[in-house]
Amino acid sequence: MKGGFRLSMTWLHTWSGLIIGWLLFAIFLTGTAAVFREEITIWMTPERGFTAGPVRAIALAEARLASVAPVASSWTITPPDARHPSLIVDWVTSAPDGSLTRHHEVLNASTGKPERIRETLGGDFFYYFHYRLEQPDRRGWWISGFAAVAMLLLLTTGVIIHRRFFKDFFTFRQDARPKRAWLDAHTIMGVLALPFHVMITYTGLIPILSTVMAAGIIANYAHGKSVYTALMDYTPVRNAFLDQRQLRYVERKPSGERTALAPLGPIVQYALERWEDGRIGRIDVSNPGDRHAVIGVVRHIGDQLSNQPERLSFDGTSGQLLASVRDQGPIVTAFTVMYGLHMARFADVGVRWMYFLLGLVSTAMIGTGLIFWTVKRRAQYGAIVPFGHLLVERINVGIVAGLPVAMAAYMWANRLIPGDLAERVALESRAFYTVWAVMIVFAALRPLNRAWTEAWTIAAVAIVALPVINSLTSNRGLPGSLGAQDVIMASVDVTLLGLGALCAFGAWKTAKHGARGVVEGVGTRNIVAAGETAL
Amino acid sequence: MDPLKSIDTIARQFAMGNPLSSERASGDRFVLGVTSRVAAAIFGGYALAASSATFFAVFLPLTQVEATVAGTFLAIVMYVCAAMWAFAARSAWQAWLGLLAPAAIAMALVIISGRAA
Numbered sequence: 001m002k003g004g005f006r007l008s009m010t011w012l013h014t015w016s017g018l019i020i021g022w023l024l025f026a027i028f029l030t031g032t033a034a035v036f037r038e039e040i041t042i043w044m045t046p047e048r049g050f051t052a053g054p055v056r057a058i059a060l061a062e063a064r065l066a067s068v069a070p071v072a073s074s075w076t077i078t079p080p081d082a083r084h085p086s087l088i089v090d091w092v093t094s095a096p097d098g099s100l101t102r103h104h105e106v107l108n109a110s111t112g113k114p115e116r117i118r119e120t121l122g123g124d125f126f127y128y129f130h131y132r133l134e135q136p137d138r139r140g141w142w143i144s145g146f147a148a149v150a151m152l153l154l155l156t157t158g159v160i161i162h163r164r165f166f167k168d169f170f171t172f173r174q175d176a177r178p179k180r181a182w183l184d185a186h187t188i189m190g191v192l193a194l195p196f197h198v199m200i201t202y203t204g205l206i207p208i209l210s211t212v213m214a215a216g217i218i219a220n221y222a223h224g225k226s227v228y229t230a231l232m233d234y235t236p237v238r239n240a241f242l243d244q245r246q247l248r249y250v251e252r253k254p255s256g257e258r259t260a261l262a263p264l265g266p267i268v269q270y271a272l273e274r275w276e277d278g279r280i281g282r283i284d285v286s287n288p289g290d291r292h293a294v295i296g297v298v299r300h301i302g303d304q305l306s307n308q309p310e311r312l313s314f315d316g317t318s319g320q321l322l323a324s325v326r327d328q329g330p331i332v333t334a335f336t337v338m339y340g341l342h343m344a345r346f347a348d349v350g351v352r353w354m355y356f357l358l359g360l361v362s363t364a365m366i367g368t369g370l371i372f373w374t375v376k377r378r379a380q381y382g383a384i385v386p387f388g389h390l391l392v393e394r395i396n397v398g399i400v401a402g403l404p405v406a407m408a409a410y411m412w413a414n415r416l417i418p419g420d421l422a423e424r425v426a427l428e429s430r431a432f433y434t435v436w437a438v439m440i441v442f443a444a445l446r447p448l449n450r451a452w453t454e455a456w457t458i459a460a461v462a463i464v465a466l467p468v469i470n471s472l473t474s475n476r477g478l479p480g481s482l483g484a485q486d487v488i489m490a491s492v493d494v495t496l497l498g499l500g501a502l503c504a505f506g507a508w509k510t511a512k513h514g515a516r517g518v519v520e521g522v523g524t525r526n527i528v529a530a531g532e533t534a535l
Numbered sequence: 536m537d538p539l540k541s542i543d544t545i546a547r548q549f550a551m552g553n554p555l556s557s558e559r560a561s562g563d564r565f566v567l568g569v570t571s572r573v574a575a576a577i578f579g580g581y582a583l584a585a586s587s588a589t590f591f592a593v594f595l596p597l598t599q600v601e602a603t604v605a606g607t608f609l610a611i612v613m614y615v616c617a618a619m620w621a622f623a624a625r626s627a628w629q630a631w632l633g634l635l636a637p638a639a640i641a642m643a644l645v646i647i648s649g650r651a652a
Contacts, residue, residue, distance in 0.1 A: 005623055008622050008623050009619065009622070009623070011622070012618075012619070012622045016618075053542045064624055102611050115547070126618070145579075149611065149614050149615060149618070150618075151616045152611070153615050153618050156615055156619065157619065202611065209607050210607075212583065212586055213585065213587035213607050213610050215584075215586065215588040215592075215610070216588035216589055216591065216602075216604075216606040217592070217603055217607075218589075219589040219592050219593055219603075219645065220592050220593065220599050220603050220651070221603075222651075234552065241600070244599060245599050245600050280638070317577030328599075328600070329600065329601045330596060330601070330606045331597065331601040331604045331608075332600060332601060332604055333605050334604075334608075335608075380545075460649040474551045517556075534600065
């Protein structure tokens with residue numbers, strides 16, 4: 001029954017690949033973009049200035065917070081680093097009735113004055129979309145978690161159905177029948193980057209794991225509650241688990257007695273000496289101005305592979321060290337390291353580029369798989385093609401070539417919507433969804449071979465235009481940024497040009513092969529005729 | 536075009552070259568069998584994954600935190616294997632049985648041991 005097993009795995013790969021492939025394509029492409037989310041955010045807020053060293057920045061932030069909110073529920077200071085050149089302060093104030101108000105400011109790190117920058121989600125939009133999928137509550141976590149398990153299933157079945165795993169490695173029949181070429185492209189990208197595919201998919205489950213697979217935590221930490229109660233009110237159960245992992249920080253309720261906060265300078269010095277060459281990632285103060293204030297200093301997340309940097313807690317009045325939190329035990333460390341591997345916050349520029357390029361390979365693997373699905377089946381039909389098949393072919397265009405257009409539209413919107421418009425954050429994301437929907441409809445209305453060429457052309461134009469728009473709407477355009485060694489700005493522009501060229505290549509390729517490439521053997525006229533018959 | 540006929544075409548296309556042995560017969564039986572297997576893979580697979588997470592969290596000879604995390608790691612692997620089993624099994628019934636029986640045994644052991652908090 002060995003052959004039977006492989007056949008049923010092929011069947012499973014084919015069908016689950018089709019059903020979940022579109023979602024996976026979107027998750028992988030936006031996730032790939034999110035590798036450079038800090039850089040995209042900088043591109044999307046070009047009015048943001050350059051800033052100074054972190055120690056001085058922290059002192060400026062402290063002065064700013066002490067003047068705007070001497071008594072607050074919390075303060076958070078994010079000093080600048082190489083990828084993220086701004087000083088950010090966040091604070092939360094509580095009214096007597098207990099309601100909380102959040103404040104957010106970007107400070108100029110040489111003057112300490114707030115900077116006026118446009119409101120935008122920046123690169124975080126792609127990051128959030130990548131796992132929340134714009135769903136309320138945590139529904140998006142469940143959907144993307146399910147997609148990740150399906151991806152693992154696809155990778156496993158994909159390996160099983162490739163009996164000639166190593167021989168296929170060296171086979172790319174570019175000029176053979178298109179059906180073969182699509183399959184070979186899909187296989188090569190699958191095999192070549194298999195370790196990356198597996199790593200990024202498995203570790204992708206880690207951040208959401210305690211929510212989507214809570215059974216073990218409930219079994220050990222529900223403490224006498226029924227499973228139903230534990231599921232309905234899961235936060236205390238999860239906190240009991242985190243408490244035992246010692247991941248929750250020192251928490252104290254406000255005393256109501258006002259005391260001045262200990263100066264941050266000596267505490268910052270202490271932390272920097274303790275970490276030798278380490279950097280400070282964040283400082284957060286709970287209940288500043290109260291006798292029960294706690295000052296937390298978190299090490300920079302780029303200083304270690306793990307996503308759980310050491311955190312020091314200090315008494316807010318005396319400045320004495322209260323506790324330090326670190327990973328405990330090999331399996332918990334494996335957990336935080338896998339978390340870190342997915343987030344790639346440890347990565348320097350070179351490794352970050354590797355993540356980006358391999359992410360593109362994963363995305364292209366999914367895309368070629370989707371196209372192969374239709375090309376292979378198209379060959380099996382005569383002149384009459386079922387409606388379902390035509391639908392799949394069109395949705396493929398709308399997703400594979402339409403999503404890049406939508407992502408470009410989001411960045412267009414960033415520059416075209418006035419900087420001081422109140423609703424601009426919502427409008428930016430609406431541009432993304434609207435354009436995506438338009439592209440899907442567009443793909444459905446055009447003849448298939450032209451739909452591909454036209455969609456890729458639109459994508460190429462939309463993306464290549466972005467550096468142009470940048471130079472028209474900011475003073476950090478490409479020629480200037482290259483001259484001024486404005487590395488991040490110039491890199492984003494050059495990368496966009498490269499991605500635009502990639503889309504143009506797609507347009508050229510589909511135009512050249514046209515009917516032959518995407519619709520093996522059947523003339524375009526027949527397809528249109530068949531489509532009309534089917535409709 | 537008649538939408539019902541269209542759905543029927545898709546169903547036949549779905550069955551084309553289908554290797555799932557008990558559903559080789561086309562028509563209603565095929566659709567029913569595949570639906571059942573899909574449900575087994577998703578829900579039965581989750582049940583098996585969750586109960587194995589529980590089983591390992593409770594029985595692995597590690598500290599409570601380590602066992603909990605290790606159990607969750609293993610649960611992902613179980614889920615993937617479970618989904619493959621759902622489509623490799625000889626019949627849809629067998630697919631369900633092969634998922635729910637070990638899940639039930641694992642949960643029974645956890646409950647009998649009285650070690651869950």
